[in-house]
Amino acid sequence: MFGLRYTGKSRDGLRLVSLAVLFGLAGICHAQSPAKVQDTGVDANPPSVTTCVACHGALGAGTASGGPRLAGKDPDYLAHALAMFKAGTRASDAMQAVARNLSDSDIHNLAMFFSQQNPPLATGAVPPSQSLVIAGKQLAEMGAGPGVPACFSCHAAGGKGNGARFPGIAGEPAAFVVARLHEFQARAKGKMPAPGTMTAVAAMLNDTQIEEAAAYLSVTGP
Template sequence: MHMTGHYPPNPRGSRLRLGLLALIAVSGVCHAQSAVTAGDPALSTPAPSLASCVSCHGVLGAGTATGGPRLAGMNPDYLAHALSMFKAGTRASAVMQSVAHDLSDSEIRSLAVFFSAQHPPRVEGAHRPLPAMVIAGKRLAELGAAPDVPACFTCHAADGKGSGARYPGIAGEPAAFVISRLHAFQARAKAGTPVPGTMTAVAATLDERQIEEAAAYLSVIDP
């Protein structure tokens, strides 16, 4: 999925190449894209212009301070699984469902592999979190809080790097996104009894201070 790849001669492939060229010109990371596509036959298939992704998720999927989630460095199996759920309508998001609706399996794989191999810097928030918030968030992430708040890293793996298709990496996610996502889980918990062990159930145990602490810590650690 880089500008020197071989694409079938069709208009969609042309649009993809134009989108990639524009992205490369902005980010200066042509070498990273070459590394992504090397040896992966899935990336010879055209995919949608990356402009539609980076408009919400930031350049190279770094995320945004206003709450656009980070995709860069995420496990490709998780990204592909999430896109497949959006496509099927089993994961809610009007924007993402419209984006994923017409994606083929090979296009989903191409996007997942591309973003998984990107490593842009963390997004700096509008305000740096207070050290006390970061320290408290670290404790939550690593140890949880008695009696019923589990450690974030129990499911999301050491240092929040993520684990397989089910548990995404959470390290380096913008604080605004973490807060918004946990609020969404809490709203879901109020709509019905959550299944034990799910993020919906976990979020239901958190108070607002804990949500802000976890978000503060996750936003300052490297993905």
């Protein structure tokens, strides 16, 4: 539900596509220490991991307050997101402050590090009601009419992601999903969105549907 389009899933030229990036929601940060991980062939302490987990949770698990999950995302997706923040083409004061001093090697190491992590889902939020979760599952798997395709039609079965263009959305904290979809809705009010974009899809959602999708994704393992 958070990639740019629901059509055209070719992986060619993905680094050049302006993605609807989950990475980098500016929210309340809760500092956490990075945990040790098994040897995966990637530097276990790449540059700025401590800075990243302050907002994104230990090992990039996400936070109940709305820090998006980075763990397990496609490394090309994460690298492109950081490159956008570094270049200033993706707006976020917090993320631009972090990314502007990263080298290409730093970006690669961070992307690889978080892509290989698999921490438990973020904790601390009030568990969603079963009715919201059930309705959210229906929305994610089946959609809601012609204007709202199933989330998983682009983000793959279970919301596990489909390459660099369509990131994994399962396991994202509910607060992040709600905030991100509202951001897309605000964007739609400023300019008519192109058909098939996340902005166009979000504009069709009501507040109840947003809460339902957020509830289901927040309890679904990536």
